[in-house]
Amino acid sequence: MKIITKYLVVFFISSTFTLSAFSQELARRPFMGVLLAHVTPQIEETSGFDLDKGIYVRKVFENSSAKAAKIKAGDIIYSMDGRIIQDVNYFLQEIAKHKTGDKIKLMIYREGANIEKDLVLTPFPKEENKNFETVYSSVVTSVGIQRTIITKPFGNGPFPAILMVQGVGCVTQDFPFPETRDIIYSIIDSFTNAGYVCMRVERSGIGDSKGKPCSEINFEEDLDGFQKGLRSLRSLEYVDPDLVGIMGFSMGGIVAPVLASKEKVNSIIVYGTASSNWLEYELANSKRQYILNRNTYDSLAQFMRAELNRLHAFYVLGKSPEEIAEKYSEQRSWYIDRMSIYPQHYSYFQQVANLNITEYWANCKSKVLAIHGEADYVSAADDHKQISDIVNSKQKNFAKYIELQDADHWLKNVDDEKESKLRLGDSSPGFNYSFIRLCLNWLNDNPKTENTMKKVTGLGGIFFKCEDPEKTKKWYNDNLGINSDKWGFSFEWKDKDDGSLGTTAWSPFVAKTEYFNPSKKDYMINY
Template sequence: MTLRLLCVLLLLITALLPRPGVAQELPRRVFVGIDLQGINDSIQRRYHLPDQNGILVRGVRPRSSAQAAGLLPNDIILQLGNAQVGSNVGEFIGQLKRYQVGDKVPFQLLRNGRKIRKRVAFTAYPKDNSPFYDVQYGSVTYGPNQLRTIITRPKSSSRAKVPLVLFIQGVGCFSVDNPLSRADATNRILDSLSRHGYATMRIDKTGMGDSQGTPCLESDLRTEAGGYKAGLAAIRRLPFVDQQNVFITGFSIGGVMAPLVAQGENLRGVVVYGTVSRTFIEYLLENKRNQCQLQGLPYDSINSLMRTYSAALHLLLQEKQTPAQVLARYPAARRLLTFPQHYTYMQQWQDLNLPALWQRLDTPVLALRGAADYISYSVDHQLIADAVNRAHPGRASFVLLPDVDHHFNRARDLAEALRMDERPNPEKNFEFMRVILNWLDEKQKA
């Protein structure tokens, strides 16, 4: 083999190899289009069911696979393909994720007391679109996970290169790719940024949306943070991004992720909203007592609950015991140790020294909290500003926002915010975006 031919072959092989952190194209997830609910006692009685296995169809989305196949609200899904359906909605969603666009799958349903079968041809989930931005779907890899990235580029900007905001969402297993609901809070934030000339990137957690890899409920905090770091690396390769003006916004636990993801990065600024900066145990104990008092529980009952909770949290988060080990000693803590992600995720949160991470950041920081937020506390946001400013004077500020809660609902105080959670469509207050946009504009580097 000649040297020239060998070089050509090596170039071809190199071109075919995936670049580190860059994944091959991710397939679009299927658009089943059903709103689900597990079978509880009242549903079991209403439909005269022998047990609680099955999933109730609460609603069917227009133009979805389910609508095309003839599924209806109040159908009960008993079997998916050859598999019986249990009572756990999360497990059922996991069953659905095994299928791809184009698959035709039989559903066994219970409708009006009679078993019927429907064949569902799975179509692709619609892609995001907006009058304010163009959308680019991509992906990044971190460890065993291939994560969906959604990049938006503002249509209104006349600049060749535009600033970009990496959006980091809150805790829990859900998708930030929801094109069917423009009123979704994430979409409204992205629209605001786009109208103001900012590109954005959001990243779906592993196992959520189109993302593939470790199921979200089994993943941990460090792995999730690594996915956002991979997203920042991908941002550096975008030719239309002004690399001197890249920002992070972190909402809720996104504000815990933000200083971890920002380490070693050349960022123009970081904005956090409704977050935590103390140890996780400190936060959980205050939050549990505060919410119990808002719910009107007797003070002696709260005291007893807190004794159990603090002991159980110490074993789980500090001693690194498993939930099963903790519950063997404190069985009354079962309802207290329910977290939206894996317990190792929470243990890693406890291990973070968040003030140390913040004070290492030599970048502008804005900490925001809604005055009606009963999930986060001003002390955490002031601590962020103090930690940054002690190391880098004048770089950080804390702003308390009136009439808004953790979920961007319009509320005057903590008690009203708690009641808002029970309303189907509470009024939103997005004035916080005006504060964020003004701050981003001010911090941009010309």
């Protein structure tokens, strides 16, 4: 996930089997149902609120505790159960101490008035998708009980499966609200519709997961959660245990080969990752982004010397952030700022720096696809080519390297690194779906994967180019009753042999789309 500083972004990218060996019952966390923000000076000025505390309600979700309590967008919540709310993080931590059904008392400021609200916490909603099943389960790990979220095609299988390993950071992988869904969910949606079971593992202390706080876990503890998830995934009765793979984004691309050294894995796909030693990666990344941020070249040498001192103390000497700031007391504030870029405990990254990543790739027995986005300024193309070269040096033709055009670290459609940097946090460029096509084509070229395909059961999608997709969708809606969403429309059908449900996607694309590449045809049909 993204970590933004003045200089740097460091990547960190219902089953019927017996669950007792892997999981325990894990309740849904309480759901208040608000989108929150800090109270800024501008908000204080326009609202007249002057307590210098509290949190601002940007949005209230439907069917939520907040909606039932008649909390409104624009409200400022400044007290909960008699305790002053310092900021958003404090409020979320306090909410996390409660369970579903608990009652809390809030004081809010609205249009010059102080209002008291009683609120009963309801369960957090679950993801729903009409095109496939979503199963909430859990695994017992070394640090607690961690939530797993499984999406599976309709039917009994056995299906090939993918464990999704996200980048570093204490961010949920549970997306019940469409507006909060990120690239991981876009990929999961496409893969599950293509016939794959997909599993996500929530980190300890995130979402429903119980145990050690995410901010305190190290790499080995984090790895254990994914390993337990992988074992659980392989044991599902609707999963083909010989066709289980890993997709690793960013730091997940470092987790993947380590995990494959411990568990049987058929295939690995990595994106936006590193294959060199972590200290070497950070030093190169610091230089790349310092220049990209339009800093002057005459200051580069001074910056890199200070950065080298910091990384040597951190990774070679094993110093803590506090010890490093003390060692360089004359530049204490700079070193404190630089050490704040890490989104998890500092020991996590020190353990990563001690890994011999190239050795893990050299010993990898899985098929490997390494993809790098041309506009990705957080990782380097050379690292991805190196992964392919290392694997192929031991297992001929086992790995493939692809450079993906118009894709940044977050798989957004942008032209180059500068545009990616400029549009950081901007979702308007959209998702680069060429990534999905590359991955699925590569997986289908795997002979083992082909052997699981008994027959074609229906059309997966009909895609075509047109001058104006919005006008085309409107015409089909007005004349044929096809009510499209953002991406098009899905026709549902039933298999005549086993009665399983399927869908056919119908989607118009703008005439200049590159989604059909390398084909130059005006249409594409997926089976």
